[in-house]
Amino acid sequence: MSTASDTTTAGARGARGAPARRVRRLSGRDKWVLGFMVGVPTLIQLVLVWIPTLLSAALSFTRWNGLSLSDIKGAGLANYQFIANDYPPFWPAVQHNVLWLVFLALVATPLGLLLAILLDQNIRGSKIYQSIFFTPVMLSLALIGVIWQLFYNRDSGLLNFLLGTAGTPQAVDWFGDSSVNIWAALLAATWRHAGYVMILYLAGLKGVDPTLREAAQIDGANAVQTFFRVIFPAMRPVNVIIIVITVIESLRAFDIVYVINRGTNGLELISALVIQNLVGEGQVIGVGSALAVILLVISLVPITFYLSRAFGKDKEA
């Protein structure tokens, strides 16, 4: 305990440099221990997450076949120009990503909220309903792609039997037909997303102060008014999380379209285009990296929004 230091132990005291309540000096050994505890995870995080992210940005301005490091040639903005002007799947992929976001935001998320509201009432069998809606959240989107293939299949799938079109020329190949497959994939993704949203909102609803609800009822608000004017705004932290999850999930969407047809033929997404350019024939690493940077820049919007909400309070406090 001899080395002078401004390092302190305290509860929620942040790094704002203000004097902490209790100043404790750390021994030399403690500093080494602390250095290890912080250093190793930080090194892992830098080497495997942040440095590759920066390298993606660097590679997006180059031409490279991925073989030898000495083959890397500068390319300026050529990769970006190629993507915007001469790469046919890019704009459809952007549209599909937007559609994915809009569908999750306007269909899957409200459905999850509705289920949460209904299950939050004291109804019988609530736990059973919750388990049913929640089960798909346990499954990977890759597996969901396989399961829904059995449901959507043209000749042997359940859906065409139920529609009475199985075996007729009117039978739709739900995952194969490029005019409908994005909707079919979105429905499968909703199966999972709504359950996820439901469980988060159930926790959020439970956290709302019950006196708020009573006060609103005394003031003569009906159930709908109470919800939208009082309960929903009171769940602001959960709402922020749901918005971020919905946006990020729609940017990350990959597994299900890759399982269906590797993200081609109507299912192009930016994430899938990145991978198509990195593996397989051609290996256009520069183009793949430029697509990755586009994805990164869009992702920074929800990430920054979330971080400012999650950490903003700390700095003000």
Added chain:
Amino acid sequence: MSIIKPAPAAARSDHPAAVQHPGGKGRGPAKKHLGIHLFLIVMAAMWLVPLAWTIFTSLRPKADTDKYGYFSLGGSFNFDNFTEAWTRGGFAQYAWNSALITIPSVILILFFASMMAFAVSRVAWKFNVTLLIMFTAGNLLPPQVLAAPLFQMFKQLELPYSVSDSGNLLNTYISVIAVDTAFQIGFVTFVLSNYMKALSPELTEAALVDGAGIWRQYWEIILPLCRPALAAMGTLQVIFIYNDFFWPLLFIQSGDRLPLTTAVNNLQGQFLSDYNLIAAGAMITAIPALIIYLLLQRHFVAGLTLGSSKG
């Protein structure tokens, strides 16, 4: 850091069964509830259809569906498709691969993230919020953003052939474990640091007076108190990593080294159009996750709601 309620309270009561309104007076007349039930029953039935259809298909011999059609009740029901998918599909190997990737990853994640969380939440120093932001943000990135450099880094790193038959880190479990660990440390650090912040500072102060160093405060005082959060995060991470499709797809080239979730992608080619076998393979892949859910449901839901920052 108000985004998550003080963790101990959340961990205690996030069981779905416990989700009942505290002010629970009967809202609305019975007629209203009837409508709600009707709606919920219809929704639940629709929700169950894809899984139920998969189970139904997986239990029927192909010969029977060929004879009677997929949408029929004729013929027998047994588990033959499961045994055939298991042996013909090589599922024993895939299941083993999943275990080899998931178990070390989750242990490493909990270990590193708990150390990091302790350092940023229980010790005040200059960069702790900065580092915590960096960790949290890292977990929210789409994995495809860093795929190319990681692939190249692993490829360019030469290893003796006695260690890796590819001569580099590609096609090894280590590559998947390393990246899964790095990616999830951020999320778990964020959740655990919130949990640790909610623990009273007096807890470690008493130990300090007794001369306990940083490591003892972490290992003997804080970590045992975090048991509920560690259980929740452990359960959640087992599911996340078991379900991870992308990193093995990118790094592992030999089909027989893939974990179940990524190998399931090959089912359609492997079993051609034998949908009964595909259904059985899909069910085999789903079963570990469903078992974990049934056994550890409370922890899983606690983990999700405790750390609902998950992107």
